[in-house]
Amino acid sequence: MARPQRRTVRDIRRGNRAVLLRALYFSGPTSRNDLTARTGLSAATVSTMTADLLGENIVVEAGQVESDGGRPRVLLRVNPEYGFAVGVDVAETHVRVGLFDLEMTERAKVDYMLRPARHDPELVARHILSGVEVVLSDAGVAPEQVLGIGVGVPGIVEPGADGVIHAKTFGWDGVPLGALLRRGTSLPLYVDNGAKTMGQAELWFGSGRGASEAVIVLLGVGVGATIVADGTTFRGVSSSAGEWGHTKIVANGRPCRCGGRGCLEAYVGIEAILDRAGVTSQGDWEEDLAGVLASESPVVEETVTYLGVGLANLVNLINPEKIVIGGWVGVRLGESLLPGIRRATAANSLAEPYAATSIVLGRLGPDAVALGAATLVLEEFLNAPQVARITAAG
Amino acid sequence: MARPQRRTVRDIRRGNRAVLLRALYFSGPTSRNDLTARTGLSAATVSTMTADLLGENIVVEAGQVESDGGRPRVLLRVNPEYGFAVGVDVAETHVRVGLFDLEMTERAKVDYMLRPARHDPELVARHILSGVEVVLSDAGVAPEQVLGIGVGVPGIVEPGADGVIHAKTFGWDGVPLGALLRRGTSLPLYVDNGAKTMGQAELWFGSGRGASEAVIVLLGVGVGATIVADGTTFRGVSSSAGEWGHTKIVANGRPCRCGGRGCLEAYVGIEAILDRAGVTSQGDWEEDLAGVLASESPVVEETVTYLGVGLANLVNLINPEKIVIGGWVGVRLGESLLPGIRRATAANSLAEPYAATSIVLGRLGPDAVALGAATLVLEEFLNAPQVARITAAG
DNA sequence: GTGCTTGTTTTCGCCTCTGAACTAAGATGA
DNA sequence: TCATCTTAGTTCAGAGGCGAAAACAAGCAC
Structure with a gap:
């Protein structure tokens, strides 16, 4: 009873590209040869696909491994500087904005204190937007290099483009944070519950x-x-x-x-x-x-x-x-x-x-919420690398 | 982080075939033209694929609908007699075996009473196996026409080929019902918890x-x-x-x-x-x-x-x-x-x-457990029609 | 240098989808 | 009666994708 979804021959390429990129991302430096084993794809496909990815600068070479008696393997890895992700943690007492490269190394961050019981949505949105500017300039990263902004917030986030939030403890009932942010940026936005972004972080990079x-x-x-x-x-x-x-x-x-x-x-x-x-x-x-x-x-x-x-x-x-x-x-x-x-x-x-x-x-500290929020961007990138890039540029 | 799964161009056909068959199954008699709209596939693909399915007798024609001023549409439907599914309900007081056609119409059934506290696994397995023979001969269906046997049981069913069951209230702890049944039949077997098969029935044919x-x-x-x-x-x-x-x-x-x-x-x-x-x-x-x-x-x-x-x-x-x-x-x-x-x-x-x-x-009666068990077979059939057929024949 | 081993690329054949042209089958109206 | 219109369904050519196998690359051993 799963949703019918037609497939065309192009979807295969996209899907296999994602499979390959994920393997590359999670296995670290890997040779093409290993990739054929890991992904199940043929050597031919791996070869042409990695050539594409190298050409797009999504993947870079990372040295060689000599083998006993044969041609050495060339190691490949995802280019950590191909793009960057912003992760935001909106909490009771502060707004934290972090800039991460594709390896999820934090390149810059900035905090804004919030007075308890002063959770004006406009103020929070302004903090986030100026935070993005600050971390970008601190790290020397241009906006075009940013693949997206992930935001972790308390409470329930409605599905939909406006990122409408219901957070009783915050005094927010139906605050369209996504829409507020979109007035100040054209980057792709991902708004999600903070517990979920933390979970995402532990799942991808922590104990999970x-x-x-x-x-x-x-x-x-x-x-x-x-x-x-x-x-x-x-x-x-x-x-x-x-x-x-x-x-x-x-x-x-x-x-x-x-x-x-x-x-x-x-x-x-x-x-x-x-x-x-x-x-x-x-x-x-x-x-x-x-x-x-x-x-x-x-x-x-x-x-x-x-x-x-x-x-x-x-x-x-x-x-x-x-x-x-x-x-x-x-x-x-x-x-x-x-x-x-x-x-x-x-x-x-x-x-x-x-x-x-x-x-x-769990083994990630209190920064896991922001990291997980950035991971939302990473996930999108790994699922459909080229699409994410285009959106970010647009 | 979904399981990497390479795809080749053949998988497309299989997937689209399943999409088409599901659309046909759940929409009832439908024209090729409607199917293009419902599945998103092109008219060309629908045409060749339905030709295949008609050739395999999985799909049959079901009359025409005249249209105002054009060629009438030919309606198609899944052939309810292409194959049959057995659904079994193993409960505290009885074992019930039902034979269903692909439309899940019950063609025959048989009950065996169980004495409380007399849930000998061998006995239950014998009841099921002889029940299958009985319903087949009652309905005049040959074993080769049966796509599989679904069994709903109390308790927890371990994943794996042996269908190992833990049902405290039944006095079963580690009973390999699947293995016991396989000694008496070569048909594909699906063993699942009875609450789940009932849920499956309500989901597919009831209130869900x-x-x-x-x-x-x-x-x-x-x-x-x-x-x-x-x-x-x-x-x-x-x-x-x-x-x-x-x-x-x-x-x-x-x-x-x-x-x-x-x-x-x-x-x-x-x-x-x-x-x-x-x-x-x-x-x-x-x-x-x-x-x-x-x-x-x-x-x-x-x-x-x-x-x-x-x-x-x-x-x-x-x-x-x-x-x-x-x-x-x-x-x-x-x-x-x-x-x-x-x-x-x-x-x-x-x-x-x-x-x-x-x-x-819920709007299905007490027979929902057996119906849902048969639905396990149906689900497999709709997901990969040809594969199911081959297995059944083998 | 010659053979051996292993990694990577290229070539070629096969499969699937789609758009567009084409055929089928009925309705309509002069 | 028959040309024309409308809608349904089929066929065909072209593009894109994959894998097997051949070809090529790059080291080691002697």
Whole structure:
């Protein structure tokens, strides 16, 4: 029942080109010979296609490897400077703009502080646009070299060209951030939920690397998840899939800031943890959390249990091969409590799917949101290199 | 990060052939002219391809439609008798074997009763194999005409050729039903969880028809779900995705027969409903449930609430465009309580994803499991018609 | 230098799609 | 009755794509 999609002989070339480029990107320097094995394409096709890519400067040579008794292999790699991607993290307290080359090395970045409760959409858009200018000039990159701008934001992002956002905690209800940005730039824009961009980053460059069915959970102020099915982020019909933090684990339980009751976030979100521990925060949540973890408080054990229930629900429903625990709260909890979290998950899930899952910690830091946002641009580039280039130039 | 998959020019033909056949199958009698519009293929391609399909007897003519002032269109349809599919429902109390033509019209069926607690795998396999012989001879269909056998079973089915099953309630732990069956037949076999085959049936021929992102839930003795992503059943890494009945909605809640606590099934499974209502069953659960529903018992309202929580978790996590409530308990509850179920779901889910979801009742009866199992064969046929035929013949 | 090995490119045949020209089959109206 | 119009379906030539195999390239060993 998959959407009918006619194919013509040209699509093959495009598809195989993407396959080749992906192989080249993820395997690092590789010879044409290796590429035939990796992609399954014939040597002939690899040869002509790499010739094209070299001619377009998308791929460059990267030395040789002598072989015992035969012609040496010429190594190829994706040209990291063929183009650049901007990644933006719009968070509660700041807007961060980073410029990345194709290898996702950060070339420049700039932060703008946001006053809490001052999340004027126009201001945020201005920060992003001026941030783009700043990082470009800092890194000496021309706008024509930029393949696109990825933006990670809190809340739900409607599908569609306007990038309309609903973020209750932000006071945004129907803010067309994409449209606001498009007034100031003609570069391709990709707006997505920040938990999803972080998930994207962990999937491509962090602990989720190589997984095809996975869930990357984000534990921080908010609680969310990125569900990965068949190697790509699952978005659901209106792009809001993955709102794990507001699934209920205690029917009619603790009230949540979303207005509901018994949400997972109302147990394992940072505010909930501190509240349940009876901590009145002085503003530094990280320190507060460290205090709770160092204490003998039963809240710690309870938190592990609740988290285990939440994770077990994912195990039973999604049956992933890997669960990555990310977000600063998640990583902090995991550092000392991962074995307990695994036990709690096992206790609440079915044996078969649990046995198929490995639960690991994320290994990217707080910059993962911006990196993941830039990865949206990279993904587009790898899927259809020439098209992305044209759009960017136009 | 999707699996690299090289394509050659031949794959195009295969893919387009599948596209064409699907269009023909789901649109009913259609002219070549309509097919060009529906598939996006050129008239030339449609012409040569339909000629092939007519030659192979996969497609047949189905009359004409006169047009005002031009050559009349010749209607085409899939030949319902090109091949047949066997669908098997292995349930707690019986094994049912049905023979379906390509239009999924049931041509013959046979039931075998199972004594409770007498679920010998060998016996079940023998029932299935002799059932296949019976329905074939009843319908006068030769084995060579059968494209495959689909089997829906309780529990988790491991991916792989042996069709290994883990079904706690059945007393099956690692039963290789597929391997047992293969000893008695050379036809292609498809073994899948019964909730998934039922979901498949509702998706293709029932209330889920046309939905691309959907969840079909099954409420009966057990509670499960079929998650549909991009038009196909999502299975997870080891084929056990969708174990919704054992997701927790009350941390540390009521004990469940799976050994866990607070599972959804321990609140809305039929045994749980009756237990919570204080009914001691005489054996006729349908009557018992009717009694509970007719009473003023608060258990009814509570059940609606718990079900709403479970459904809301799906809404938040999966963001489907449609939720179909199936299974005999689900349909019975839904008949009178659907508005309340919708309210309870709304109360426990986020506004945006809830607004994007419609919650409807399943419209296929208890035969949906066998029908869905046969649909597994149909799906294979539509995806690669010629390959399926060859396998069946071999 | 001559043979051997291995990597890369070129040549050639086959396959698929599409646009355009062409054929088929009925309606219409003088 | 028959020329003309309209719409459906088929045929053909051309372009683009892939793979097998032959050809070419570039080292090593003796």
